[in-house]
Amino acid sequence: MILEAWFTASLIVGMLAMLTFTRAAPDLVFVGAVVILLLAGIVSPREAFAGFSNEGVITVAALYVVVAGLRETGGIQWIVQSLLGRPRSLWRAQMRLTTPVAVMSAFLNNTPVVGMLIPAVNEWARKLDLPVSRLMMPLSFAAILGGTITVIGTSTNLVVNGLLIDQTGTGLGLFDIAWVGVPAAFLGLGVMLVFGRYLFPDRRPPMSHIDDPREYTLEMLVEDDGPLVGRSIEEAGLRHLPGGYLMELDRQGTLIPAVSPQEMLRAGDRLIFVGVVESMADLQRIRGLTPATGQVFKLDGRRSDRVLLEVVVSNTCPVVGMTIRDGGFRNRYNAVVIAVARNGERLRGKIGDIVLRPGDTLLVEAGSSFLAQNRNRRDFFLMTQVQDSATPRHDRALVAMGILVAMVGSASLGLLSMLEAALAAAGLMILSGCVSMFTARGSLDWSVLLTIAAAFGVAAAMNNTGLAQAVALNVTGLAGDQPWLNLLLIYLLTALFTALITNNAAAVLMFPIAWAVAQDLGVSLMPFAVAIMFAASASFATPFGYQTNLMVYGPGGYRFSDYLRAGIPMTLVTGALVILLVPLIWSW
Structure with missing residues (x-):
């Protein structure tokens, strides 16, 4: 590899070390890394800050405004009461939360599902005196698992399907990946519910159990x-x-x-x-x-x-x-x-x-x-x-819920893209009086937005220096002419790149490598394409591997190591099932 590739690799290792062993803010770590890459000439200013104009980042920002409209009108309370209820234990709470989230995420983009439910889950956990850290990560993981059931469940599925159509002329139907997605979702949800107390930390502050003297x-x-x-x-x-x-x-x-x-x-x-x-x-x-x-x-x-x-x-x-x-x-x-x-x-x-x-x-x-x-x-x-003490405008609650339904419906039916639907819904929330301009501006979580946007700059550096391609080709070269072993290595590499950069970038990076491997082996591209789709979508091991993981990072009070502890077992379990099922459904 060239010197710039080694420099980029060292910088990424340093980022991971800071996020793992210190309490440095993820947005500062990522932005700092991008600035270093820019000053070193590895990425151009356009590449360094391309994430700020990315559709996914802008969509997340617009969703914060939509959620603020729901909160200010009392819509969040309605969601809590009708969807989540009042379970009597943490296990029941996790089940009441993850099951409907997985189902919704199969048909809706999982980013708005998580964005809508974060404040609801936060309030729900406080009222039930449950550790929110044992609910936020399951919320993200359930949304990720649900997104693997259909082709429209995640943007990554759509990206890979588009690449497949461009390369072969044929793609996947809406429910084709459900043969793998449904078993993977059931297995993933089961692992979370059975081993949740060991996977997800209790990050409640120590002062939370002390009574407030002002009664x-x-x-x-x-x-x-x-x-x-x-x-x-x-x-x-x-x-x-x-x-x-x-x-x-x-x-x-x-x-x-x-x-x-x-x-x-x-x-x-x-x-x-x-x-x-x-x-x-x-x-x-x-x-x-x-x-x-x-x-x-x-x-x-x-x-x-x-x-x-x-x-x-x-x-x-x-x-x-x-x-x-x-x-x-x-x-x-x-x-x-x-x-x-x-x-x-x-x-x-x-x-x-x-x-x-x-x-x-x-x-x-x-x-x-x-x-x-x-x-x-x-x-x-x-x-x-008193924080968050404004009285909701209950007279606007139906309007806010109507805007939410219209946003979800228009995006699901393909009438508008997710970006267009989210921007339109955010604008309507403000124009209808569901949320004020001041509150809408204050609802944006800049730490999450900065981290997501800066991750694109790091991905560009891995691409420009040939670091990603070098790692991928060297590892896949070890598999020889065994299709199953090549499939396993491509899945693991895609999961690794997704954890380090972003899911869409990892999928785009790995697809041409998978195409070359399939050509060399003389086998079908379809099993490799589906494996990339799952490996890039089902990213649990790091907070910045998937947008929903980043969105719950702050509200859950997590550390980087918390994702490693819960995410690595989830990745291994679901990955093993995918590698087992894919060749049985899509033959070589």
Whole structure:
């Protein structure tokens, strides 16, 4: 190999070492590597940054906006309740998650499936007190397995099928690869469910099990025409709250303590909850519940444009020693107190009748400008905004779900490409008011986008220097004239390149090598093409081998080594099955 090839190989080894043995951010590692390759003259500026104009990267970016629209309208909650439910164990949760994801990914591009479900799974895990790290990687792996069932399941399948048509004039039908894809999906899902506790790490932070000392008491009303009327406490999702519980129910002046989970909700029921701030914020997002204080509806603007804040009352606050109502808190600060915490003391009575004391922590609903307007005042010791606390625009939920269905349908039927469908859906989310421009801009996960885009620059370097071709030809030369052994080596090489670069780049790189090997052996190209399709699509061993793996890397709190531990066994098991079945279905 030439000097540039050795330099590129050394750089890739250094990248893998940093990602494996340090906590360096993947986006910084990849971008840094691309900059080094650019300065060394191995890749051109166009090649180094071609990933930023790649359709897959732009599609992922657009999907973040679509998901933000679902989140801001409460669509994510609907998905959680209708699709995922409330399993009673981690094993059941993994089964409830992976099975429908695999089925959906067989007919939809698996990238939008994972992008849509990441925030839903995150919220679902928090409510069930399950480690999200044991759900995010199974989500990605299930989507990958489902994508191997049909030709349209992944973009890699379509790329290889297109190369096959160009080379031989014939391609694969929609379900032709299902003869291998369905058994591989069943085997992969089975391995995850049986050995999940050994494959997937528990990355919960150590502080997550410590109780929050700020315990609020919050009163919520069941809306007269809301969807909760006639449903039980358990069916409404009000029984198991993360960090909170339903203390009692006030029904027309009659108190019902220790509320049964089978108690049916009625219009006008007053529910008294006790819990930490995150639990109180969750209650604000449930459709059919409104704060018992009507003051929130007297503030200017829409509730969806407001946020929740925690403020600590100082001894110089002008409303100290007065009730919240008599002190005119709403008129004075253009904000409404919806709950009060006082050194673990449980406060009873209506919010407006509570007499404020110095040191009280108030949960306040206010406009986004509250912090800026009161930062320099001495009325409060401390002010912090509660993350993701905006009240969803439930009136736009059906619109958001309709946009999602239209996006999926138009892409599945071939009316629009996945890129066009995602961009159109993102634009409609903004134009319809499902998500604001500010929120849409903030929803983009730049670390994921940068890593995916920079991976194309590394792939270009491997191509330009001949590194990839040299490795492939040297390894396949060891197989001699044995078709099975050549098939095995091509599968392993494709899987290796997919783990190091990207799935589509690995498939495009290996296809001409497979064609040359088939020609030399005088056998059919079809088994080699199908093997490349599976090896490039079923990439589990590294976070940057497949887009969905990268998308769950941050939300799952994973390390690079976590993918090696779970991904290598998955790759070996599914690969062995593929190598066994492919020659039996497509003869030499």
